[in-house]
Amino acid sequence: xxxxPFLLAxxxxxxxxxxxxxxxxxxxxxxxxxxxxxLRYTFSGDKAWEYAYFFWVxxxxxxxxxxxxxxITMSFQFGTNWPGFMERAxxxxxxxxxxxxxTAFFLEASFLGIMLFGKDRxxxxxxxxxxxxVAVGTSFSAFWILSLNSWMQTPTGYxxxxxxxxxxxxxxxxxxxxxxxxxAHMFTASLLTAAFLIMGISAWRAMRGVxxxxxxxxxxxxxxxxxxxxxxxxxxxxxxxxxTLEHQPxxxxxxxxxxxxxxxxxxxxxxxxxxxxxxxxxAIKVPKLASFILTHEWDxxxxxxxxxxxxxxxxxxxxxxxxxxxxxxxxxxxxxWWSAWRLFRNRDxxxxxxxxxxxxxxVMTFSGWVAVLAGWYVTEIGRQPxxxxxLLRTSEVVADHSSATVAGTLFGYVLxxxxxLVSYIATLRYMATKxxxxxxxxxxxxxxxxxxxxxxxx
Amino acid sequence: MxxxxxxxxxxxxxxGLALLIYVILDGYDLGIGMLLPFASDDEKDVMVAAIGxxxxxxxxxxxxxxxxxxxxxxQAHSIVLTSLYLPVTLMLMGLILRGVAFDFRxxxxxxxxxxxxxxxxxxxxxxxxxxxxxxxxxxxGLTGDATSTLFAALIALALPALYIMLGAAWLLIKTEGxxxxxxxxxxxxxxxxxxxxxxxxxxxxxxxxxxxxxKWFTLPNAIGLMPIPIATALAYAGxxxxxxxxxxxxxxxxxxxxxxxxxxxxxxxxxxxxxxFPDIVLGRISIWEAASxxxxxxxxxxxxxxxxxxxxAYTIFIYRVFRGKATHLSYE
Numbered sequence: 001x002x003x004x005p006f007l008l009a010x011x012x013x014x015x016x017x018x019x020x021x022x023x024x025x026x027x028x029x030x031x032x033x034x035x036x037x038x039l040r041y042t043f044s045g046d047k048a049w050e051y052a053y054f055f056w057v058x059x060x061x062x063x064x065x066x067x068x069x070x071x072i073t074m075s076f077q078f079g080t081n082w083p084g085f086m087e088r089a090x091x092x093x094x095x096x097x098x099x100x101x102x103t104a105f106f107l108e109a110s111f112l113g114i115m116l117f118g119k120d121r122x123x124x125x126x127x128x129x130x131x132x133x134v135a136v137g138t139s140f141s142a143f144w145i146l147s148l149n150s151w152m153q154t155p156t157g158y159x160x161x162x163x164x165x166x167x168x169x170x171x172x173x174x175x176x177x178x179x180x181x182x183x184a185h186m187f188t189a190s191l192l193t194a195a196f197l198i199m200g201i202s203a204w205r206a207m208r209g210v211x212x213x214x215x216x217x218x219x220x221x222x223x224x225x226x227x228x229x230x231x232x233x234x235x236x237x238x239x240x241x242x243x244t245l246e247h248q249p250x251x252x253x254x255x256x257x258x259x260x261x262x263x264x265x266x267x268x269x270x271x272x273x274x275x276x277x278x279x280x281x282x283a284i285k286v287p288k289l290a291s292f293i294l295t296h297e298w299d300x301x302x303x304x305x306x307x308x309x310x311x312x313x314x315x316x317x318x319x320x321x322x323x324x325x326x327x328x329x330x331x332x333x334x335x336x337w338w339s340a341w342r343l344f345r346n347r348d349x350x351x352x353x354x355x356x357x358x359x360x361x362x363v364m365t366f367s368g369w370v371a372v373l374a375g376w377y378v379t380e381i382g383r384q385p386x387x388x389x390x391l392l393r394t395s396e397v398v399a400d401h402s403s404a405t406v407a408g409t410l411f412g413y414v415l416x417x418x419x420x421l422v423s424y425i426a427t428l429r430y431m432a433t434k435x436x437x438x439x440x441x442x443x444x445x446x447x448x449x450x451x452x453x454x455x456x457x458x
Numbered sequence: 459m460x461x462x463x464x465x466x467x468x469x470x471x472x473x474g475l476a477l478l479i480y481v482i483l484d485g486y487d488l489g490i491g492m493l494l495p496f497a498s499d500d501e502k503d504v505m506v507a508a509i510g511x512x513x514x515x516x517x518x519x520x521x522x523x524x525x526x527x528x529x530x531x532x533q534a535h536s537i538v539l540t541s542l543y544l545p546v547t548l549m550l551m552g553l554i555l556r557g558v559a560f561d562f563r564x565x566x567x568x569x570x571x572x573x574x575x576x577x578x579x580x581x582x583x584x585x586x587x588x589x590x591x592x593x594x595x596x597x598x599g600l601t602g603d604a605t606s607t608l609f610a611a612l613i614a615l616a617l618p619a620l621y622i623m624l625g626a627a628w629l630l631i632k633t634e635g636x637x638x639x640x641x642x643x644x645x646x647x648x649x650x651x652x653x654x655x656x657x658x659x660x661x662x663x664x665x666x667x668x669x670x671x672x673k674w675f676t677l678p679n680a681i682g683l684m685p686i687p688i689a690t691a692l693a694y695a696g697x698x699x700x701x702x703x704x705x706x707x708x709x710x711x712x713x714x715x716x717x718x719x720x721x722x723x724x725x726x727x728x729x730x731x732x733x734x735f736p737d738i739v740l741g742r743i744s745i746w747e748a749a750s751x752x753x754x755x756x757x758x759x760x761x762x763x764x765x766x767x768x769x770x771a772y773t774i775f776i777y778r779v780f781r782g783k784a785t786h787l788s789y790e
Contacts, residue, residue: 065558069554076524076539079528079539083540084536090535090754091754094530094754097528098529098758098762099761102769105518107769110772110776113512113779114511116511117511166754167753167754400540430566
């Protein structure tokens with residue numbers, strides 16, 4: 001059976017980037033949480049925060065390693081799978097990626113060593129600064145890569161000569177119209193992913209009775225983050241959507257399943273989009289709501305897919321991924337508020353009275369991952385058939401490898417990623433199930449433990 | 459000053475430097491990875507601790523090297539990475555396994571530790587072999603004919619030998635006791651194969667590529683170039699001497715072995731740069747033909763001029779913080 005090499009190249013890139021994004025999503029948010037733990041224990045002297053820091057820095061290190069190695073794969077994939085993209089848009093994409101390496105990669109990779117192993121070798125202040133620098137590095141990294149991605153969605157500041165992009169204004173390239181929205185949306189998504197991860201694992205520990213003095217504090221930190229950030233994310237997402245409507249109306253039409261341009265368009269809650277018949281089967285609709293959400297007018301006009309013949313993305317995956325993202329986002333708002341209310345009222349730390357909350361939180365441990373992947377599928381599949389929106393088609397830049405080569409390596413990558421994902425989750429589970437030690441011990445035992453930690457590392 | 463001339467030259471130099479630093483720094487990480495199966499379980503922990511705080515930043519140099527290729531020479535980037543698709547993919551898989559094994563081997567529980575140790579070594583070996591293969595294919599201009607394939611295979615074996623030497627030399631700096639003695643033995647075993655490969659490559663390179671032969675063996679260039687092979691031979695002799703002198707080893711001068719290897723790497727890369735120049739892919743495309751638009755290079759140039767000294771400064775800081783023998787620092 002002969003596969004389309006173009007489809008295979010896309011699948012391979014999708015597999016790599018889907019696997020990669022899982023880990024930066026955790027580390028970008030988690031690193032700031034760690035910095036917060038670190039500050040709390042520096043200024044309060046409360047050993048529980050120190051314990052929280054050293055428990056979570058291990059999970060951070062593991063996630064970071066997975067992010068680094070899968071990120072190296074990404075830096076090669078631009079050339080191996082989409083050589084045409086670098087030949088045509090290299091003048092723009094190159095420097096943005098270069099700044100990511102220069103300002104972010106070395107910073108985070110270098111100071112991570114101090115963060116993990118340097119506690120006994122540098123002063124408390126240097127260790128605190130190292131933690132902050134790693135957090136800054138991960139955020140810089142997100143800044144540059146999202147700037148490039150946003151430029152591909154809403155290109156500005158360029159000129160084209162003989163099919164090659166040249167820069168007119170770096171400011172307009174970097175701060176292109178969708179960048180502020182995408183950056184805010186993704187950064188908040190990272191913090192939310194980290195919030196539900198720390199709540200989920202803490203809940204898991206509490207349910208199994210292996211919780212230490214930090215477990216409930218960490219859970220409350222996560223609950224506070226979720227209660228504030230989840231509703232904020234709904235607002236940012238809405239603004240991002242309005243920005244997309246202005247610049248990429250075809251993507252919005254696919255997200256909402258709007259086939260024909262209309263005034264007072266209804267909002268389709270659920271249904272099965274059918275591209276052959278250009279209709280959504282079994283659609284549950286709310287009259288006029290799509291127009292109201294998108295244009296903030298009940299009778300506002302929304303462009304339908306009919307306007308973008310041959311230049312519209314595939315509808316069903318965008319439509320479904322959007323609903324998954326929004327669904328999880330709403331669930332996060334509810335669970336965030338519920339957990340803040342349950343955890344801060346009386347500071348109830350009893351696993352028997354909190355059973356339902358703990359169950360819900362542990363189920364939601366990786367909910368951030370699902371929402372982030374779904375969100376990226378919306379925006380990336382929604383950009384198709386373009387690689388640079390409206391200017392360069394994905395099919396124009398694909399590498400000329402035989403389908404057997406690409407299929408073979410794709411198979412290898414998928415096997416490797418499945419193995420690593422299973423190992424990662426199993427290892428988190430194993431780490432989460434180990435009993436908390438040290439802080440519940442007597443002073444003598446603690447002193448012995450400290451001596452052991454000093455030579456044995458933390 | 460003609461920026462269209464100087465900027466591509468600057469970036470070609472920066473790329474070469476980044477890849478040279480990568481080979482030396484991640485070379486010792488990968489070498490230690492390949493030596494892992496020959497150590498006892500406790501020694502394995504010390505070996506990993508000897509590279510633990512450094513490997514991540516070390517590995518970033520290849521991202522910078524490939525990054526510069528992509529940023530400054532997009533035309534060459536697509537030729538190189540398209541031709542080397544398979545070895546690149548295998549190398550990446552090797553680097554992935556090696557990189558995640560650092561954490562998994564101590565975090566996944568004792569039951570799984572042996573498995574992750576094996577994957578650590580396996581990943582290091584695969585990455586090293588593939589990098590050698592890529593280097594060999596690159597030196598012969600990515601032609602893919604039988605002679606250059608044979609040549610690529612030769613370098614695929616030579617580079618791991620160099621990495622093992624770098625690993626053993628790094629262990630002389632970072633370890634003591636029984637493991638130190640083992641590192642000495644490993645170094646003594648690997649030094650001759652490495653030298654043999656070096657000699658073979660020096661003979662084979664001009665045979666494989668007539669363009670390179672012309673550059674080296676025509677007068678008066680040949681005389682001007684003599685210091686390179688002579689200095690390399692001296693550094694190699696010094697390397698053997700260090701590994702065989704009890705006095706040097708036991709008085710804390712083991713780091714001289716690492717210096718000798720660094721000298722050899724620097725000389726080899728000067729030789730390679732001279733062989734290729736002015737092409738970026740030998741016989742196919744020159745530095746200037748492959749370069750990006752000048753305004754794009756200039757924008758990155760300012761970033762590089764500001765960021766690179768900072769990167770070098772904090773890299774030195776990190777090496778200072780973690781100087782001395784590796785204690786049992788653990789990822790657990």
